[in-house]
Every structure is written in structure tokens, then in C-alpha cells.
Amino acid sequence: MHPRPSLLWMLGRVVLFLCVCLPTEVQAHPLKITTWNLDWLTDRPSDDPDLPADIPHRSDHDRERLRHYAQKLNSDIIALQEVDDTLSAEHLFDPSLYSVIMIPDPIVQRVGLAIRRPLNVTLNPELSALDVSRPHAQHHLRAGLDVTLHDGDASLRLLVVHLKAGCWERPLAERKHSCPTLYQQFHIIENWILDRQDDGMPFVILGDFNRRLVPNDPLMKQLNSDASLTLTTAGYASPCRGGKRFIDHIILGNSAQNWLIPDSLRVMTYRDDRSQKGLSDHCPVSVKLSLP
Template sequence: MCGEAFPAHAREIKLSTWNLDWLSLKETGDPALPDDVHGRKPNDFVRLRKYATHLNADIIAFQEVDGPEPAARIFDPQTYQIILSQTPIIQRVGLAVRRPLTVTVNEELSALDVTGPEASHHLRTGLDVTVSDGTEHLRILVIHLKTGCWEQPLNQRKHSCPTLYQQFQILEDWIAERQDEGEPYAVLGDFNRRLTMHDPLMQQIEQDAPVLLATAGKASPCWGGEYFIDHILLGNQARSWLIPDSLRVMTYRNDTLPDGLSDHCPVSVRLHLP
């Protein structure tokens, strides 16, 4: 998918990640939805689209979206190219990229689905794309990792943790490849982990490649305050592109409950391209 390059003077981009919380056109009671997940009402899409317009990001990594049609109801297709993972599950990851940035879709990181081929419920794969403004390019990996292992130590071998640890090893391999190739990259999405630079999982990544965790040392104001599980990692030259103190979390003004919206808030940074 191609378009014209950005004008030469437009050298700043806003990069965001947003989990849209089971965004689907399916109705309440549909067997594809869990019993405790309600279908979205038309006004929910209207409200979310207004927040997406207010977010006004150039590149939005999104999670938990059931195909291109619900995504297009949030991100105006006249403004954004919409790319989704090809995994046939309801919780897909994707990317909305402002036109006329150009997008090259790379091979999906299917290894993140560590379940066996006969599993009844599959995990999310990683969406791997390269975005260019005509001069510089940024390799982007959009992820949504296994939930339930928020901050447990590496010797925790119960429940979700072994799965998350396995996914992090795959993520480390992808980062190591980008480090070897020397291209600027970003990994962003729902890590389902309260990452800090002291987390042993982050320390393992740091052994292979120096990365910048944009959310490090910060707390999120989303829904009254919580630890970040949505993160933005920057590597290679992209680390120096981060505009200092540009981390932002868009909260839902005048909305006191996430009903019909999302239990996650968009997390953003700004990058200055050289």
C-alpha cells in the first residue's frame, strides 16, 4: 500500500497504542463473545470515533479488534490506512497509519501464538510493518501478549506466566534481529505486564539490545490511576527520535465508566524524525 511521501517539513509523528476492549460488531450473546462481554451499541462507536479524532495520532497500534469493519468505524479510512493481523480470531491486532505515510507489511510474527495447532483458543500473533515518510522508515511490531502474569518473578511456573515468558523469548529474538540489521524500530501494544527497566524480562531484552521503555518510571492516569501494561519500546536510532517528556495518556473526559468505551486508555509518544 503506497501513497505520496509526507512533506519534507513534516518531521514529527505521534505514535500511539490503544487496546479497544473486544471491539466487535457481534451482538451480546453471540457465541464468539465471552458471556461477560456485551456487544457494542451504535453510540459506543460514535463515542470511540470522537476520542480517536481527539487523539489525532499519526500511527495507532490497536488491539482486540474483530476485523477491518469495526476498525473503520473508529479510524476514518479517508484519514488512515488500516492493517490487521490475519489470525482468524476475534481479538486481532492492527495498525492505523495516517495517509500519506507509506506502509510495507512484513511477515507476521506468528510464533507469538505459542498454542498448538489443535488448540481451541489461539493467542494473538504480532503484526510486523514498516512505515515510511519518504525519507526515514520505522519498523513496527504490534503485540498483545498473554494476560495474567502482571509482575510475578521468573520462577513463577503456574497459570499464565510460563506462556508469557515464552512469548518474551520470541520477542527478544525479533528485537535481536532488528538490532543486527540496524534499523529503527518500535514494539508497542498490550504487554499485559507492569514493565519497568528492573523487570527481569526487560533485563533479558537489554542483554541483547539497548532499548528505551517510554513508560518507565511513570504511572497511568487511566480510570483513576493504574500501572502501565500498555507500553512503547524504541530501539536503534528510534531511541534518539523520542521527544523528551512527550509521553501522554488520553483519558475519557466526562465518562466515569468504561462501559461501551475501553478498559484501556491510548498511550502516546512523539518522535522527531531526523
């Protein structure tokens, strides 16, 4: 007959089992950050004088399809471009799950954020300097939405942008095709980055840059001349644009570069639909960060 183990021996085995099986430290939950241009998302009637004639006019079914992809995206932070107002965004992002912030520009194509609850952000002054239009211009450019995300002990500054279209890959010396305007906007972003260098805050700049940025692009080199940055889309082509380089980007700076989870760049395409009509001419672009 084998001897029965003592109670103390059995308790010791349980303690040893727990020590071996439990992780030595709690792993941070990855934070999924996305940028998504929603291509003139508005509830206005098609004859609204502020709407161009050639934009998509969506049916209720189209909005449900977009809502499906927003749910499938399952992101924590979504930078929005070309959204008219909060209500338009809330058609896609359930208000019980997300809080929505829109910049108060008097234009249809506004930028904003959808933030998964219970994450919270502090609003910073908008980067109104990005609207380099003349004061009495008929069409104004978008300001930048500037917020600070608080997640436990970590803080992260986010700047959401939608820059001037028309200078996707033209040379720096080009004086037409919207290039001078885009160059001005990049200079303003450069100054914003310098401020983050001074305060040491981890940061993300994300949105529609309307530029096929790569590390050796003159505009990207200009930003990198003042700070070490991570262009998360570098070296990749967009499956949403037939293999062309990205114009939607997520740029990381300061210690946020160390939080990037390797190989986490993703593009969600509209595979559940035979036709992209009624959806968007941009696909959501995402990365994951592991905040300390």
C-alpha cells in the same frame, strides 16, 4: 529633508530581514505513535458463539463515543488490540483519513494498525511465533503485526503485540498464572530484536504486553541484555488504571531512541464521559518521534 533610501538599499534590507527570520533548517513534523486496546471491539451479535458472555456489547452511541476519542487522539500511527476486523476499526478511524491493516488471525481479538494517509507501510511476515498455543488449542494467541513505515528518507520498523494475560508482575520463577507462556513470548520478541540489531533498522515494539514493565523487571532486563532499549513508560503510573503501572507500552530500539521527543508520553483518558462503560478498559498511550 531626509534623503530617500535607494532601491538597492531597500532590497538589501528585505534580503537581510528574510535571512534573519527564516529558519536555517526545516524542522521535521513530529510523528505521534499510539497504542490502544479497544476491549473486544466487534460488530458481532451478542449471541455469537465465539464471544464470551461478559464482554461489552456496544450500542451505536458507544461506537460514536469511541469515534469521538479517536478523532480527539489525532494520532498518526495507532496500534490496535482486541479489534475483530477492518470494518470495526473503520467505525472509529475515518477511511478517508486512515488506512487500516488487521492481522489475518482466525480469532476475534486481533491486532492491527490505523495509519494516517498519506503515510505508507510495507507489510513484513507476521510474527506468528507469538502464538505459542498448541496446534489444536481451543483458543489461540495473537500473532504480531510487523510493518515498515516509510516517511521521506526515514524508515521505521513497527511490531504490534498483544501478549498473554495473567502474569502482570509475578516473579520469573512463577510456573502458574500464564507466566510460562508470557516468558516464551518474550523470548520470541528477544529474537526479533536481535534480528533488528543485525539489520540496524530503527524499531518500535508497542501494544498490550500484559506486564507491568519497569527497567528492573526480569523480562525487561532480558530484552535489554541484548540491546539498548528505551521503555517510554518507565517511571510513570497510568492515570487510566488508578495509578497502577502501565501494561500498555511503547519500546524504542536502535536509532529510534534518539528520535523520541522528551516528555512527549501522554495518556488520553475518557474525561468527556461520566461513565467509562461502553468505551474501553484501556486508554490510548502515545509518544512523539521526530524522524530525520
